[in-house]
Amino acid sequence: MKNSLDRRDFLKRSAYTAAGISCTALAGAEAGAKKKKMPFDISLAEWSLHRTIFGGQLDHLDFAKAAKNDYGISAVEYVNQFFKDKGNNQTYLAEMKKRASDLGARSVLIMIDNEGALGDADAAKRMQAVENHYKWVEAAKFLGCHSIRVNAYSTGTYDEQMGRAAEGLRKLTEFGARHKINIIVENHGGFSSNGAWLAGVMKKVDHPRCGTLPDFGNFNLGEGKMYDRYQGVTELMPFAKGVSAKSHDFDEQGNEIHTDYRRMMKIVMDHKYRGYVGVEYEGNKLGEADGIRATKKLLERVRAEM
Secondary structure, eight states: OHHHHHHHHHHHHHHHHHTTOOHHHHHHHHHHHHSOOOSOEEEEEGGGGHHHHHTTSSOGGGHHHHHHHHHOOOEEEEEGGGGTTOTTOHHHHHHHHHHHHHHTOEEEEEEOOSSOOTBOSSHHHHHHHHHHTHHHHHHHHHHTOSEEEEOOOBOSSHHHHHHHHHHHHHHHHHHHHHTTOEEEEEOOSGGGGSHHHHHHHHHHHOOTTEEEEOBSSOOEEETTEEOOHHHHHHHHGGGBSOEEEEEOOBOTTSOBSSSOHHHHHHHHHHTTOOSEEEEEEOOSSSOHHHHHHHHHHHHHHHHHHO
16 A cells, blocks of 8 residues: 555656756645634724714724735725715725735725614614614625624513514515625624623524624623623634634733633634634723734734634
């Protein structure tokens, strides 16, 4: 058997040599082919720079440029608050698309806020909120994103809110599906910060285009109560179409002091997730630029260990 394999390898290398390809080049090509793909890619959430943008030090149109040139990140997650009156402005969106494309940057998703409660107790208001999101679905499609991130705000009892949020999300998801855009929900306050509740909403929506954006830090249930972040991410990962690596503070070794990134990323990887993990720095001790770099460096270190 060994002689047969040796002969096969010799013949293959002889063929490449006859074609003018050296055995050294062949070995390099084979090594490259065997090189493992990174377990996840890193994107930058625009909210990491919200003070800089709101403060006028960075124009939204230059966000992709800042991500690529200042932080070495080639995938961006937009926030609609920074261009809230431009959702259906084709000239503006075309400029966004061109700037990202010229940089070789990937537009991943748009985070949507302030467009009404998709789980509103009033059916008419709930439907209006659904329709308010339509333009963002269309904008995401135009920009080349795979998703829009929405909220599942509602009122009422645990079960009432689950039903109302699921109804609004299902209607919006059906619209998104026609444009091949995912509707993904972040744990972002209220019952949505309860992993079991949001997972229950996903099961009720029951649509392949509806999923979650698990955020490492948004598990504040209010009134001083916190949902266990590791349990929450575990519950949300089966539906995940994105991941938000929320960060606030770091120790001297560069580890986030509120979230064990190694433990959290193991949960993410154990669920076979291989998409983008977004840097989202929200701390105050470091400036936004340093906070972004610290979060990226930590993710890169954890990724290398994997």
